[in-house]
Amino acid sequence: MIKVVDLHKKFHRLHVLKGVSTEIAQGEVVCVIGPSGSGKSTFLRCLNLLEEPSAGQIFIEGVEVTDHKTIDVNEVRAEVGMVFQKFNLFPHKTVLENIKMAPMLVRGLSAEEAEERAYQLLERVGLRSKADAYPDQLSGGQQQRVAIARALAMRPKAMLFDEPTSALDPEMIQEVLDVMKGLARDGMTMVVVTHEMGFAREVGDRVLFMDDGLIVEEGPPEQIFTNPQNERTKAFLGKILKL
Amino acid sequence: MKRILVGGLILVLLVALAAGCGKKDAGVLRVGTEPGYAPMEFQENGKIVGFDIDLIEAIAKEMGREKVEFIAVDWDGIIPGLLNGNFDCIISAMTITDERKAQINFSDPYFQAGLLILVRKDNTTIKDVEDLDGRAVGVQGNTTADLWLTDNMKGVRVVRFKGNPEAVQELKNGGVDAVVADNAIIMWESVKDPTLKVVSYTPFTVEQYGIGVKKGNDQLLDEINAALTKLRENGKYDEIFKKWFKTE
Amino acid sequence: MKRWILWGLIIGCLFLVVPAGADGQTPDAGGQEKAVVTVTTKLVPDVGLERGGKSPAVEIFIDGKPTGFTAPHTFVLNPGQRYELRGKARGYTDDFREISFAPGEHNFQLSLRLNSFSFILYVFPALLWGALLTLGLTVVAVFNGIIIGTLVGIGRVIKSKVVNLIAGFYTDFIRGTPLLVQIFMFHFGLPPLLGLLTGTDAVYVPAIISAIVTLSINSGAYVAEIVRAGIQSIDRGQMEAARSLGLTYRQALRHVILPQAFKRVIPPLGNEFIAMLKDSSLVSVIAMEELVRTGQLLQGRFYRSTEIWLAVAIIFLCMTLPFTRLVAMLERRMKTGD
Numbered sequence: 001m002i003k004v005v006d007l008h009k010k011f012h013r014l015h016v017l018k019g020v021s022t023e024i025a026q027g028e029v030v031c032v033i034g035p036s037g038s039g040k041s042t043f044l045r046c047l048n049l050l051e052e053p054s055a056g057q058i059f060i061e062g063v064e065v066t067d068h069k070t071i072d073v074n075e076v077r078a079e080v081g082m083v084f085q086k087f088n089l090f091p092h093k094t095v096l097e098n099i100k101m102a103p104m105l106v107r108g109l110s111a112e113e114a115e116e117r118a119y120q121l122l123e124r125v126g127l128r129s130k131a132d133a134y135p136d137q138l139s140g141g142q143q144q145r146v147a148i149a150r151a152l153a154m155r156p157k158a159m160l161f162d163e164p165t166s167a168l169d170p171e172m173i174q175e176v177l178d179v180m181k182g183l184a185r186d187g188m189t190m191v192v193v194t195h196e197m198g199f200a201r202e203v204g205d206r207v208l209f210m211d212d213g214l215i216v217e218e219g220p221p222e223q224i225f226t227n228p229q230n231e232r233t234k235a236f237l238g239k240i241l242k243l
Numbered sequence: 244m245k246r247i248l249v250g251g252l253i254l255v256l257l258v259a260l261a262a263g264c265g266k267k268d269a270g271v272l273r274v275g276t277e278p279g280y281a282p283m284e285f286q287e288n289g290k291i292v293g294f295d296i297d298l299i300e301a302i303a304k305e306m307g308r309e310k311v312e313f314i315a316v317d318w319d320g321i322i323p324g325l326l327n328g329n330f331d332c333i334i335s336a337m338t339i340t341d342e343r344k345a346q347i348n349f350s351d352p353y354f355q356a357g358l359l360i361l362v363r364k365d366n367t368t369i370k371d372v373e374d375l376d377g378r379a380v381g382v383q384g385n386t387t388a389d390l391w392l393t394d395n396m397k398g399v400r401v402v403r404f405k406g407n408p409e410a411v412q413e414l415k416n417g418g419v420d421a422v423v424a425d426n427a428i429i430m431w432e433s434v435k436d437p438t439l440k441v442v443s444y445t446p447f448t449v450e451q452y453g454i455g456v457k458k459g460n461d462q463l464l465d466e467i468n469a470a471l472t473k474l475r476e477n478g479k480y481d482e483i484f485k486k487w488f489k490t491e
Numbered sequence: 492m493k494r495w496i497l498w499g500l501i502i503g504c505l506f507l508v509v510p511a512g513a514d515g516q517t518p519d520a521g522g523q524e525k526a527v528v529t530v531t532t533k534l535v536p537d538v539g540l541e542r543g544g545k546s547p548a549v550e551i552f553i554d555g556k557p558t559g560f561t562a563p564h565t566f567v568l569n570p571g572q573r574y575e576l577r578g579k580a581r582g583y584t585d586d587f588r589e590i591s592f593a594p595g596e597h598n599f600q601l602s603l604r605l606n607s608f609s610f611i612l613y614v615f616p617a618l619l620w621g622a623l624l625t626l627g628l629t630v631v632a633v634f635n636g637i638i639i640g641t642l643v644g645i646g647r648v649i650k651s652k653v654v655n656l657i658a659g660f661y662t663d664f665i666r667g668t669p670l671l672v673q674i675f676m677f678h679f680g681l682p683p684l685l686g687l688l689t690g691t692d693a694v695y696v697p698a699i700i701s702a703i704v705t706l707s708i709n710s711g712a713y714v715a716e717i718v719r720a721g722i723q724s725i726d727r728g729q730m731e732a733a734r735s736l737g738l739t740y741r742q743a744l745r746h747v748i749l750p751q752a753f754k755r756v757i758p759p760l761g762n763e764f765i766a767m768l769k770d771s772s773l774v775s776v777i778a779m780e781e782l783v784r785t786g787q788l789l790q791g792r793f794y795r796s797t798e799i800w801l802a803v804a805i806i807f808l809c810m811t812l813p814f815t816r817l818v819a820m821l822e823r824r825m826k827t828g829d
């Protein structure tokens with residue numbers, strides 16, 4: 001469903017992605033791991049064109065989205081949802097308004113339609129009662145669940161998660177992971193940058209290990225975690241598993 | 244509350260200190276002037292020059308002062324400046340009036356002046372003072388031109404500028420129909436700028452310029468008057484007059 | 492509340508130190524005959540006459556006792572003896588002199604000045620007209636400034652080199668030159684240039700238009716900086732989140748960034764208003780008689796600086812204090828939901 005061919009990204013002289021290629025199937029859940037600064041976020045942000053790739057191609061459902069002439073980036077982004085480490089909810093709007101806004105502005109839904117959709121999604125993330133609260137009245141875990149609902153409200157074809165639980169207090173991590181598991185079970189195509197091994201093992205179909213702007217190793221979670229082949233993968237896993 | 248009291252105390256001390264700081268150098272005569280009134284006093288090549296300037300320098304010399312220090316001030320701040328002791332006297336084409344005499348003392352009159360009207364060359368409707376009625380007239384605020392028009396010509400829209408040059412510029416730009424000021428100044432402007440002309444060369448007021456001195460400073464006033472008399476007698480005054488007003 | 496009391500106290504104290512002037516007069520030595528003294532009065536300024544009404548009568552006191560007469564009146568006094576002569580009139584400060592007369596006829600003038608309070612009341616209407624102009628100019632200028640500044644401020648952050656350049660030049664030019672220079676340039680400098688371009692004489696721009704335009708343009712540049720800073724203070728994640736949902740740059744700016752920036756911009760905008768209230772006094776150079784200029788003109792007329800500047804300061808405070816309160820209140824109310 002998503003195909004990445006020799007993706008490069010440079011910030012001025014800093015070469016961050018040095019030729020990433022991979023393919024993600026419909027309904028697949030791919031977890032991306034790797035040391036800090038290896039380019040995981042940049043890779044994810046390239047997938048929904050928040051960053052403009054310097055070279056290489058990205059295809060979504062067979063359409064080349066890196067082709068500037070024929071593609072409207074706003075349409076691409078609308079099809080690919082993204083959840084951020086720091087939630088990034090809109091603080092001046094209520095939970096309900098946060099979710100309603102994009103469907104109304106981008107998809108042209110009426111206020112009633114958007115509201116109905118928002119309530120359904122809030123139900124799904126277990127926060128229906130918080131519809132009229134402002135983001136700063138919610139806990140971190142609740143905010144992240146609202147952020148997921150907000151992204152889902154666009155009915156995206158795929159969802160990108162950039163370390164969705166690393167800004168959370170430990171006791172709130174599970175509630176967010178549960179929502180994500182539910183999504184995976186419902187067949188959502190997902191790319192998740194995470195260091196939650198349990199999550200990767202349970203719902204991940206495949207793990208990508210990135211280092212220094214390249215996919216160094218990939219494979220089923222069980223294989224990567226228990227029997228890594230690459231030296232760098234071993235070293236990295238050694239470090240995080242010790243914690 | 245205590246902090247306020249301390250603050251107030253410091254303020255009082257500062258004021259007292261500033262008041263005590265009015266040190267004076269006997270050899271220097273400090274003169275306040277508003278140098279926007281050619282040819283009486285104006286800036287030329289970074290220096291203040293003019294009839295008044297030459298006159299006060301001659302007076303200071305006659306008084307035995309070594310140096311004259313000119314302090315350029317706004318017209319609006321010239322009398323307050325004298326009262327504050329920023330300078331010893333004022334020479335600035337200042338007409339002796341009762342209101343001003345209530346504030347400061349004046350030397351003997353040293354120059355006879357009067358108000359004239361300046362208009363653009365193409366103006367044919369303003370022929371004398373009465374024709375100013377209903378028109379916009381530019382003046383320097385708080386000069387005798389301002390006071391006279393305000394008191395005597397209720398129909399005139401008096402447009403009060405900070406300096407006379409701005410009033411003349413406004414006349415050229417068409418913002419006012421005329422400028423009223425002292426005769427020497429109006430004539431100077433009309434000669435300098437061929438697009439302007441004087442309505443009539445006979446002033447419609449009679450005024451006397453005086454040198455302003457702070458009340459109570461009678462010694463300085465006497466010295467100035469004595470020097471002035473001397474200059475009139477020995478011909479120096481006429482020399483200076485001729486230098487600035489060639490004809491007649 | 493305490494602050495108000497403090498202001499009251501300070502202003503009250505200032506009233507106490509306002510001097511009441513009285514000129515002295517040297518008395519003549521006495522002789523044998525009686526001294527016939529006609530006491531007349533001078534009221535400065537004579538409010539009655541200025542307003543076309545009646546001046547208050549001046550009561551005459553001799554040695555502290557009321558004579559029952561009002562000036563002008565002729566008294567027969569013992570020559571050589573010292574008297575304390577006092578004139579009193581409502582709203583004026585007493586004039587009192589210790590004096591003795593030589594034999595013969597004398598004219599004696601008592602000169603009474605409006606007391607500080609009455610004088611302030613007397614000049615207050617003129618000052619209020621000035622204040623109205625100040626307030627009007629400021630409100631119009633800051634209103635226009637907010638419109639200009641919002642557009643220019645956005646122009647500084649959007650991804651367009653040309654727009655960035657123009658907006659940047661505008662703010663740099665205005666903020667890098669004194670307002671006074673801008674007023675002179677526009678009002679005195681522009682008409683001859685326009686005249687040259689159109690091949691006519693100077694094209695005159697009325698002073699009020701010059702004032703409004705220059706103040707608006709000036710305010711616009713400062714508001715632009717406020718708006719730019721406000722926009723840039725919003726976390727980058729907000730823009731990214733909005734764009735990741737498929738909103739266009741304009742939609743993200745309008746629905747996500749600007750509403751948040753707006754709240755942050757209110758306090759500095761309040762400061763801008765207060766600054767403009769004070770800076771607008773510079774238009775006095777093109778003969779706009781706003782509050783400060785009115786004060787200057789009155790000072791030149793009456794030479795009573797203490798009262799005039801006290802009144803001007805009070806009027807300024809009356810305009811700024813409620814406004815600071817309003818901004819503080821808005822700020823507090825806006826805090827919720829941020």
Ligand SMILES: Nc1ncnc2c1ncn2[C@@H]1O[C@H](COP(=O)(O)OP(=O)(O)O)[C@@H](O)[C@H]1O
Pocket residue numbers: 011014016034035036037038039040041042043
């Ligand atoms: N907008 C940017 N401008 C310049 N450098 C960037 C930018 N975004 C990321 N980088 C750099 O790219 C590298 C990879 O960053 P990132 O993709 O965030 O890594 P990771 O998510 O794996 O920690 C880092 O060195 C980071 O400093």
Ligand SMILES: [Mg+2]
Pocket residue numbers: 040041042163
């Ligand atoms: Mg990252």
